[in-house]
Amino acid sequence: MDSMILTLLIFLPVFGAVAMLPAAKIVGKDNPNIFKWIALVITGLQLLLAVVLYMGFDSTLSVSTSPYTVQLDWIKHFNIQYFVGVDGLSMPMVLLTALLSFLSIGISWNITKQPLGYFALFLLLDAGMMGVFLSLDFFLFYVFWEVMLLPMYFLIGMWGGPQRHYAAIKFFLFTLFGSVLMLLGMLALYFYSDPHTFNLITLIQTASSIDATLWGMDMRYLIWFALFIGFAIKVPVFPFHTWLPLAHVEAPTAISVILAGVLLKMGTYGLLRISYPLLPGEVINFAYILAFLGVINILWGAVNAIAQIDMKKMIAYSSVSHMGYVLLGMAAVVSTNDGGAQAGLNGAVMQMFNHGTITAMLFMLVGVIYEKAHHRYIFYPDDYKDPALAGKPGFGGIGAQMPVFTAFVAFAFFAGLGLPALSGFISEALCFIGGFSVFRTLTIIGTLGILLNAVYFLRAYQHVFLGPLNEKYKDYTDMSTMDLAIVVPLAVIVLFLGVYPAPLVDMIAPSLDALIQIIQSAF
Amino acid sequence: MSNFSSIAYYIPELILVILILSVIVIDLIPSLQDLKFPVAFIGLGLLALALNLSHGVKASIFMDLIVVDPFSHFFKWIFVLATASILLVSRYSVEVEEENHVEYISLMLMILLGLFLMASSTNLLMIYLAIELVSIPSYILAGMKKNDRASNEASLKYVIFGSFASGLMLFGLSWLYGISGSTNILDIHAALLTNGNQFLVYMSLMMIMVGFGYKISMAPFHYWTPDVYEGSPTPVTAFFSIGPKAAGFAILIRVLYTIFTNDGSLNATSPLYDVNWTLIFAVLAAITMTIGNFLALHQENVKRLLAFSSISHVGFMLIAFTVIGTEALTALLFYLVIYFFMTLSAFIIAIFIKNKLDTDTIDGWKGLAIRNPLISAFMVISLVSLAGLPPTAGFVGKFYLLAVLFRAKTFYWLAVVAILNSIVSLYYYFKIIKSMYFLNEEEEVSSEPLEVNPYVKWTAILFSAQTLLFYFYWTPLIEFINRSLSFWNS
Known part of the structure; x- marks a missing residue:
């Protein structure tokens, strides 16, 4: 059973997607709800499996000794293996993916346009994400990485x-x-x-001895660069971020949750899983630039978020900003100060998890108000199609009308701006502590981001929820039970990890220590 | 081997000749006229059987004019499969008129015979004759729609470009004969090793490449491709995009590896003296794929788009000629098989759309996803494969070709050009997907279901499914290709 669990995690959604086809033939014509139920059951099972995996997970075991690891030959001609395993780095990501996928099915509950296509593609996307986090063979990793693109393209392009x-x-x-x-x-x-191998564990030993030059540059440097661009676009790191606001805003709510909650983490996960252990020397050379880009991300994302009048776009830019913390924390791995590297790297991975839960909450809550109002404007744009509304506040005073909703938004906004006792605070603080131990000036500039974060979140909160009630919205009802069922688990996790982060730290720390060991020994 | 004893090795071709004659004869007998297609399929079945029986045979027959070897055998399989599937869908195509069926079938089979000869010729004259045997019926097939101006133009363009290219090629062949005094490519190689110089070899190679390059539509000899592809009846276009191209590659490999390498066989490791044709091919590959892709970007016609895309795929396959060695050829042959499946399935679906809606513009495909979800889904698979993304075999093919460069550690710039091109190609392939799936709210499209002929449907599905199958497990295909990579003399 142990060796089956990872394979099940990846391929259960594929099975679900395939099972929808016969379901469509048999009962689908009269009952389009069957698809969301299939998707719910499948992602529910997946979440259950992920929890079972977490229960039996021993963070001190490396992937080569872990009972969950599966290693089978796939294509002998190229030495490609089906090699999946779980360690402290992938465990939180697996939990996050399973949780957000499950909740996203709930968020998509009201999809009526071609439900078969939507839920089948969603499950394929889910399989791809799970595969990326569990693969330990570079070819397999790449395959899952690319497999996600196609469902995502259709999900944004057809339901956005x-x-x-x-x-x-x-x-x-x-x-x-x-x-x-x-x-x-x-x-x-x-x-x-x-x-010659794609095995990421073997490559840790062999990759650092690559000794070649190309076009007058060191081969390892070129490889690092190629991989970095690949991952940086996903994160997204500053000059490559322009796809993100557009995709996040246009995507349906559940897909925005997945995009921000899981897909962005793949970039930083890829760096930590592949670039860091394989090319430690380049990490050391590149750390300052990475920290620099991280700080740019923090500030650029925050400044842009301040300028947004669309709440969803604001949250999208806040993601750019929050991923900057991750980069800063990751760069701190070169810290020679006692505990600096640990703080930075642990903070980065925790921030990956915490941002996943917080941003999922934010997108979900914006989705709730959008469902009702069919717009998300804090202020209507100046060239709005109805000139009477142009430039006017989009909402106002919702707080009195929808108190429960407002409470959760306040909670999510405060989590987003890093209020102590909520999970975002701890990971952001650790990222800054790590960063401060090496890049003193940069980190000090970066902390400005905290202030800027507060600006846009509080500004949005003020204009949407406070003040006199906009008469247009006076018959709005509060959150439904369904919405609560989605947002409460996330809120509980955010609060719990904010007060007591030990379970998360225990899960990731041993693997990250090993990673720090690899990097530090390359000095 | 003497002419008489050669016949035993020539049974597939003989079956084909008999088949061509019997199709013509059947048409003369009024009561049997409906049997043309069945007879053609039975004949092709026998042909496949004969091919299967001659598996692994190596012989040089008809006084060394042509050879039978696993290498030519591999290509013959592709030709037979392509012809059979095209004939199957042609029967239901509105573009091939009922009254022309007999000409259509017999010309198609004649091309098939020419392709067989192209894959197995080892003599310059035979090479020339084989290419002409493919070309001349092709000109006629391109002009099959007699009353259609585009079809007439296609035919004429094809003739003019074709004659020019074969003229230059013939000139190049005569140089080789002049240097060596022989028309047999093995003798030529031996003669070039002892006498001959770099300049002569360069010149003859260049001129021969005009002829072959024209057949595979390599830049800068690709100009005929879009017009011919657009004007010809769609099934003929589909056939042109795979049959003659594969044969062009077969003959290119055989001539290059036999005449223009140090060893004169597949064991070669370097070019003949220092004739640096790998560099030439690297440049041509980069130009071909870039031209194909960038010209495809603005096409509104699906057939033209697929024509340019086929040019860019040729550019990709030319990567295999930048490295000398069997690993490179394995990648090329692998890509050819994948290309065969993905291109044919895309074309078969295009034929289906043309039959049903009489359109071949991208806009004409609007809303197809609603009208026939199954065919649309398989079109997506084919297009994703053409774009070279996982989880399709198109990705594996590209992976193998790029791996050729990395294994030999040369021409990294070409790898960069290639991957940048694959991003460009994504854009235009997805224009079709966008048209099929994405609708604006205000757009009104018919949602009336489109019925598909079951033969057309299953051919398309089978071919698209191959691209998935070979993605998940391609070891048997690679092993088959490795077995096929063997000339009769090695």
Whole structure:
């Protein structure tokens, strides 16, 4: 059973997607609800499996000794293996993916347009995400990484907002650009390492001995660069972030949750899983730039978020800002101060998890108000189609009308701006502590981000929820039970990890210590 | 081997000749006229059987004019499969008129015979004759729609470009004969090793490449492709995009590896003296794929788009010629098989749309996802495969070709050009997907279901499914290709 669990985690959704076809033939015509029930059951089972996995997970075991690891030959000709395993780095991501997928089915409950296609594609997307986090063979990793693109393209392009077609192809082209560069890096790793392999565990030993030059540059540096661009587009790191606001805004709510909650983490996960252990020397050389880009992300994302009048776009930019903390924390791995590297890296991985839960809450809550009002404007744009409304506040005084909803929004906003006792605070603080131990000036500049975060969240809160009630919204009802069922688990996790982060730290720390060991020994 | 004893090795071709004649004869007998297609399929079945029986045979027959070897055998399989599937869908195509069926079938089978000869010729004259045997019926097939101006233009363009290219090629072949005094490619190689110089070899190679490059539509000899593809009846276009191209690659490999390498066989490791044709091919590959892709970007016609996409795929396959060695050829042959499946399935679906809606513009495909979800889904698979994304075999094919460069550690710039091109290609393939699936709210499209002929449907599905199948497990295909990579003399 132990060795089956990871495979089940990945392929259960595929099975679900395939099972929808006969279901469509048999009962689908009269009962389109069957698809969301299938999706709910499948993602529920997946979440259950992830929890079972977590129960039996021993963070001190490496993947080579873990009972969950599966290693089978796939294509002998290229030494490609079906090699999946779980360690402290992937465990939180697996939990996050399973949780958000399950909740996203709930968020998508009201999808009526072609439910078969929507839920089948969603499950394929789910399988791809799970696969990325569990693969330990670079080829397999790449395959899952790319498999996600197609469902995502359709999910944004068919079920999204007004600009969905453009957003879908832009998302696709950007990520494809990154992944083809990654493909080159992957091929170079394979052919320059001896023996030729895609096995990410073996490559830890062999990759650092690659010794070649190309176009006057060191081969390892080029590989690092190719992989970095590939991952950076997904994160997204500053100059590559332009796909993100568009895709997040146009995507349906559940897909925004997945995009921000899980897909962005793949970029930083890829860096930590592949670039860091395989090319520690380059990490050391590149750390300052990484921290610099992280700080740019923090500030640029926050400044842009302040300028937004669309709540969803504001949250999208806040994601850019929050991923900047992760980058800063990751860069701190080169810290030679006692505990600096630990703080930075632990903070980064915790921030990956915490941002996943917080941002999911934010997108979900914006989705709730959008369902009712069919717009998300804090202020209507100046060129709004109804000139009477242009430039006017979009909402106002919702707080009195929908108290429960407002309470949860306040909770999520405060979690987003890093209020102590909520999970975001701890991980952000750790990222800054780590960053401060190496990049003193940069980190001090970066802390400005906290202030800016507060600006846009509080501003949005003030204009939407406080003040006199906008008469248009006076017959709005509060959150439904369904909405509560989705948001409460996330809120509980955010609060729990804010007060008592030990379970998360215990889960990740041993693996990250090993990673720090690898990097520090490359000095 | 003497002519008489050669016949035993020539049974597949003989079956084909008999088949061509019997199709023509059947048409003369009024009561049997409906049997043309069945007879053609039975004949092709026998042909496949004969091919299967001659598996692994190696011989040089008809006084060394042609050879039978696993290498040509591999290509013959592709030709037979392509012809059979195209004939199957042609029967239901509105573009091939009922009254022309006999000409259509017999010309198609004649091309098939020419393709067989192209894959197995080892003599310059035979090479030339084989290419002409493919070309001349192709000109006629391109102009099959007699009353259609585009079809007439296609035919004429094809003739003019074709004659020019074969003229230059013939000139190049005569140089080789002049240097070596022989028309047999093995003798030519031996003669070039002892006498001959770099300049002569360069010149003859260049001129021969015009002829072959024209057949595979390599830039800068690709100009005929879009117009011919657009004007020809769609099934003929589909056939052109795979049959003659594969044969062009077969003959290119055989001539390059036999004449222009140090060893004169597949064991070669470097070019003949220092004739650096790998660099030439690297440049041509980059140009071909870039031209194909960028010109495809603005096409509104699906057939033209697929024509340019086929040019870019040729550019991709040319990567295999930048490295000398069997690993490179394995990648090329693998890609050819994948290309065969994905291109044919895309074209078969295009034929279906043309039959039903009489349109071949991308806009004409609007809302197809609602009208026939199954066919649309398989079209997506084919297009994703053409774009080279997982989980399709198109990705594996690209992976193998890129791996060729990385294994040999050369021409990294070409790898970069190739991947950038694959991003460009994504954009135009997804234009079709966008048209099929994405609708604006205000757009009104018919949602009336489109019925598909079951033969057409299952051919398309089977071919698209291959691209998934070979993605999940391609080891048997690679092993088959490795077995096939063997000339009669090695």
